[in-house]
Amino acid sequence: xxxxxxxxxxxxxxxxxxxxxxxxxxxxxxxxxxxxxxxxxxxxxxxxxxxxxxxxxxxxxxxxxxxxxxxxxxxxxxxxxxxxxxxxxxxxxxxxxxxxxxxxxxxxxxxxxxxxxxxxxxxxxxxxxxxxxxxxxxxxxxxxxxxxxxxxxxxxxxxxxxxxxxxxxxxxxxxxxxxxxxxxxxxxxxxxxxxxxxxxxxxxxxxxxxxxxxxxxxxxxxxxxxxxxxxxxxxxxxxxxxxxxxxxxxxxxxxxxxxxxxxxxxxxxxxxxxxxxxxxxxxxxxxxxxxxxxxxxxxxxxxxxxxxxxxxxxxxxxxxxxxxxxxxxxxxxxxxxxxxxxxxxxxxxxxxxxxxxxxxxxxxxxxxxxxxxxxxxxxxxxxxxxxxxxxxxxxxxxxxxxxxxxxxxxxxxxxxxxxxxxxxxxxxxxxxxxxxxxxxxxxxxxxxxxxxxxxxxxxxxxxxxxxxxxxxxxxxxxxx
Amino acid sequence: xxxxxxxxxxxxxxxxxxxxxxxxxxxxxxxxxxxxxxxxxxxxxxxxxxxxxxxxxxxxxxxxxxxxxxxxxxxxxxxxxxxxxxxxxxxxxxxxxxxxxxxxxxxxxxxxxxxxxxxxxxxxxxxxxxxxxxxxxxxxxxxxxxxxxxxxxxxxxxxxxxxxxxxxxxxxxxxxxxxxxxxxxxxxxxxxxxxxxxxxxxxxxxxxxxxxxxxxxxxxxxxxxxxxxxxxxxxxxxxxxxxxxxxxxxxxxxxxxxxxxxxxxxxxxxxxxxxxxxxxxxxxxxxxxxxxxxxxxxxxxxxxxxxxxxxxxxxxxxxxxxxxxxxxxxxxxxxxxxxxxxxxxxxxxxxxxxxxxxxxxxxxxxxxxxxxxxxxxxxxxxxxxxxxxxxxxxxxxxxxxxxxxxx
Numbered sequence: 001x002x003x004x005x006x007x008x009x010x011x012x013x014x015x016x017x018x019x020x021x022x023x024x025x026x027x028x029x030x031x032x033x034x035x036x037x038x039x040x041x042x043x044x045x046x047x048x049x050x051x052x053x054x055x056x057x058x059x060x061x062x063x064x065x066x067x068x069x070x071x072x073x074x075x076x077x078x079x080x081x082x083x084x085x086x087x088x089x090x091x092x093x094x095x096x097x098x099x100x101x102x103x104x105x106x107x108x109x110x111x112x113x114x115x116x117x118x119x120x121x122x123x124x125x126x127x128x129x130x131x132x133x134x135x136x137x138x139x140x141x142x143x144x145x146x147x148x149x150x151x152x153x154x155x156x157x158x159x160x161x162x163x164x165x166x167x168x169x170x171x172x173x174x175x176x177x178x179x180x181x182x183x184x185x186x187x188x189x190x191x192x193x194x195x196x197x198x199x200x201x202x203x204x205x206x207x208x209x210x211x212x213x214x215x216x217x218x219x220x221x222x223x224x225x226x227x228x229x230x231x232x233x234x235x236x237x238x239x240x241x242x243x244x245x246x247x248x249x250x251x252x253x254x255x256x257x258x259x260x261x262x263x264x265x266x267x268x269x270x271x272x273x274x275x276x277x278x279x280x281x282x283x284x285x286x287x288x289x290x291x292x293x294x295x296x297x298x299x300x301x302x303x304x305x306x307x308x309x310x311x312x313x314x315x316x317x318x319x320x321x322x323x324x325x326x327x328x329x330x331x332x333x334x335x336x337x338x339x340x341x342x343x344x345x346x347x348x349x350x351x352x353x354x355x356x357x358x359x360x361x362x363x364x365x366x367x368x369x370x371x372x373x374x375x376x377x378x379x380x381x382x383x384x385x386x387x388x389x390x391x392x393x394x395x396x397x398x399x400x401x402x403x404x405x406x407x408x409x410x411x412x413x414x415x416x417x418x419x420x421x422x423x424x425x426x427x428x429x430x431x432x433x434x435x436x437x438x439x440x441x442x443x444x445x446x447x448x449x450x451x452x453x454x455x456x457x458x459x460x461x462x463x464x465x466x467x468x469x470x471x472x473x474x475x476x477x478x479x480x
Numbered sequence: 481x482x483x484x485x486x487x488x489x490x491x492x493x494x495x496x497x498x499x500x501x502x503x504x505x506x507x508x509x510x511x512x513x514x515x516x517x518x519x520x521x522x523x524x525x526x527x528x529x530x531x532x533x534x535x536x537x538x539x540x541x542x543x544x545x546x547x548x549x550x551x552x553x554x555x556x557x558x559x560x561x562x563x564x565x566x567x568x569x570x571x572x573x574x575x576x577x578x579x580x581x582x583x584x585x586x587x588x589x590x591x592x593x594x595x596x597x598x599x600x601x602x603x604x605x606x607x608x609x610x611x612x613x614x615x616x617x618x619x620x621x622x623x624x625x626x627x628x629x630x631x632x633x634x635x636x637x638x639x640x641x642x643x644x645x646x647x648x649x650x651x652x653x654x655x656x657x658x659x660x661x662x663x664x665x666x667x668x669x670x671x672x673x674x675x676x677x678x679x680x681x682x683x684x685x686x687x688x689x690x691x692x693x694x695x696x697x698x699x700x701x702x703x704x705x706x707x708x709x710x711x712x713x714x715x716x717x718x719x720x721x722x723x724x725x726x727x728x729x730x731x732x733x734x735x736x737x738x739x740x741x742x743x744x745x746x747x748x749x750x751x752x753x754x755x756x757x758x759x760x761x762x763x764x765x766x767x768x769x770x771x772x773x774x775x776x777x778x779x780x781x782x783x784x785x786x787x788x789x790x791x792x793x794x795x796x797x798x799x800x801x802x803x804x805x806x807x808x809x810x811x812x813x814x815x816x817x818x819x820x821x822x823x824x825x826x827x828x829x830x831x832x833x834x835x836x837x838x839x840x841x842x843x844x845x846x847x848x849x850x851x852x853x854x855x856x857x858x859x860x861x862x863x864x865x866x867x868x869x870x871x872x873x874x875x876x877x878x879x880x881x882x883x884x885x886x887x
Contacts, residue, residue: 014500182491412573468559471550
């Protein structure tokens with residue numbers, strides 16, 4: 001049950017809010033939210049609800065053990081257990097299919113489906129256990145609190161990844177207020193609009209373009225498809241994060257932010273501080289810094305960056321295309337940090353590429369978004385061959401055929417509007433409102449105003465129309 | 481920045497109205513039958529049944545329930561109609577697969593089903609048959625022709641152009657002008673090979689040029705209208721040298737009531753886009769002085785009841801896939817015509833029936849060789865619309881099931 005589905009919005013969400021509104025005591029409210037979260041998960045993935053419960057129980061026990069014996073051995077056991085669960089359910093088939101290329105005979109496959117949200121709840125569990133080992137808090141004694149932390153329904157499917165340190169006080173001391181509820185609903189409606197009116201509409205055209213036979217895909221088509229996909233991915237994920245943050249707010253929780261206008265970034269490094277912020281923070285906190293970060297010389301820094309980005313890629317999907325995608329990010333982050341460009345400065349040093357990009361008014365604004373857009377070919381493709389075909393269309397001039405032969409069929413006015421609003425909303429408007437005072441004042445007046453509420457009601461209405469439209473699958477004839 | 485009290489109240493009201501109330505309101509309204517809520521199925525498919533939760537179905541229950549809920553969502557019909565109207569009237573486009581909104585609100589079919597149909601490729605001429613495909617077509621047509629000739633029958637191929645080709649002036653500019661496509665390719669190929677081919681494109685184009693204000697295809701539908709069917713019927717009957725149908729300008733026209741059109745239904749505006757006023761040629765037969773009974777009583781209020789010529793009776797099977805006409809008029813051509821065709825045929829067979837002693841029409845997916853044996857016609861016609869021309873590669877009089885299975 002997606003947060004943007006009508007079923008969720010018209011049944012689960014109102015029922016949850018109304019039930020929670022009648023509960024005064026935080027402890028009872030936590031139990032209610034836990035039950036709702038388990039129901040939510042069981043509904044979405046009934047086959048793996050037991051897995052979630054078992055992982056929760058195991059992590060609870062490991063937490064108690066770590067609380068008593070704060071040793072590297074117990075920590076290693078905790079890390080191995082959680083990464084093992086992730087490995088078995090998410091990466092086993094990748095490993096087997098890779099080994100299959102090097103060993104004789106056919107290795108079996110697990111053939112299992114990926115448990116919903118497994119990357120999120122195992123990473124959440126790891127933060128709990130690692131920070132516990134670091135002595136940031138005592139072990140959680142209440143298993144229900146532990147379970148709520150791992151399974152809280154707004155964020156279990158797509159994050160944001162929240163530290164236990166941040167969530168724990170909210171389980172003990174929070175209030176469901178009208179103020180928070182209104183702010184949460186406002187945020188939820190923005191997220192819904194981003195997901196349904198921009199991401200999903202762009203996605204229709206993206207699907208049409210990349211479903212074309214290879215010989216029909218032109219350079220323009222491939223570029224337009226990738227630009228739309230770049231918008232789709234951002235609005236899909238950030239929209240979902242907004243909905244999660246908004247729902248959390250309705251129940252009195254403050255979930256961490258996951259996006260900060262990443263397409264305004266001037267470097268790839270900056271991009272990763274603005275895109276999926278909680279994942280970037282997780283890798284920085286629990287991998288990059290423990291590996292030595294940037295404190296042990298440039299070679300170690302470069303090595304650490306490549307490790308982090310290769311694993312970031314792998315986290316996003318169990319395929320080598322994702323690993324290459326991650327390494328691609330790493331290459332540019334390293335180049336931005338290390339590559340000297342331009343003339344020597346007053347201090348006798350040349351600026352790094354990253355510093356040059358940060359101050360560049362021309363290349364800076366397009367560098368990171370363009371590289372990101374190009375990298376998403378790998379992210380979207382299921383095989384290297386598929387990615388290579390799209391790259392050929394994008395970069396081989398002889399394939400830049402006349403796009404007019406198919407684009408009109410792919411590109412409806414709905415998509416055009418979604419793309420225009422998408423491009424304006426992913427950064428340019430925010431940048432203008434920061435630099436242009438009248439626009440900034442108008443934006444500030446609009447924020448939290450009655451006009452904004454009416455606008456969001458309209459967004460909701462349009463979203464429901466589009467969602468309803470998506471359920472209509474008429475056939476011209478009922479044949480055979 | 482905190483939210484003002486009045487704005488907070490607005491959000492609470494929005495939550496109640498937009499999120500909390502729709503489902504209970506729907507339940508109450510549908511139970512009371514309020515607002516004339518329409519739960520009819522316009523989708524030409526079996527929608528999901530409400531699942532029952534059992535131990536065996538538990539793992540599938542959520543997915544099945546969500547599918548059922550989506551297809552029975554509160555106010556779905558209203559929402560779909562509003563969505564369709566927003567797309568059609570405001571955005572002049574639609575995201576419904578298979579439909580293209582043209583100029584002046586004309587709707588076109590892009591093809592979204594199986595069977596490789598692609599009217600846009602037909603229009604652009606980008607899907608011409610390759611040599612080996614033409615060879616397959618030749619083999620199939622030759623086999624059908626020989627089989628007919630063996631039994632003393634004549635085999636005729638009747639070609640019907642797509643609406644995109646006939647009304648290209650309403651296609652969006654970005655699609656350019658129509659190019660010679662499969663229709664011309666197949667027509668030229670079969671004609672050159674000596675087959676009997678009736679390409680209705682010629683007669684339809686001639687009529688359209690002479691009568692620019694009298695449409696022969698429907699604005700919101702893939703098909704020709706009754707006038708288009710009449711023009712095609714005249715061309716066919718003339719081809720068989722047995723046409724007694726009056727010139728189109730000389731026939732009486734009966735106004736048809738508003739209809740529900742297939743492309744309008746595809747964008748859920750079947751009940752909204754009904755303004756394509758259509759007339760039906762009636763009293764089209766040349767007077768012979770005979771007063772034979774028609775077999776159906778003419779009803780002044782129902783134009784369709786005036787459709788059949790004197791002496792013609794018609795029976796249609798329960799699934800509307802087989803039409804059988806008998807003509808008792810002494811002046812009728814004694815031959816029996818057997819048409820294997822698609823959804824274009826029913827708009828012309830009523831007219832053809834006035835010229836021949838017997839006409840049988842079967843949808844190509846309903847046809848079986850037994851029918852051919854049962855009706856023992858003199859002329860076998862394979863009517864095929866431009867977007868179904870690939871069916872020629874699989875056509876056989878022995879058994880048309882290969883076409884059906886391929887789809």
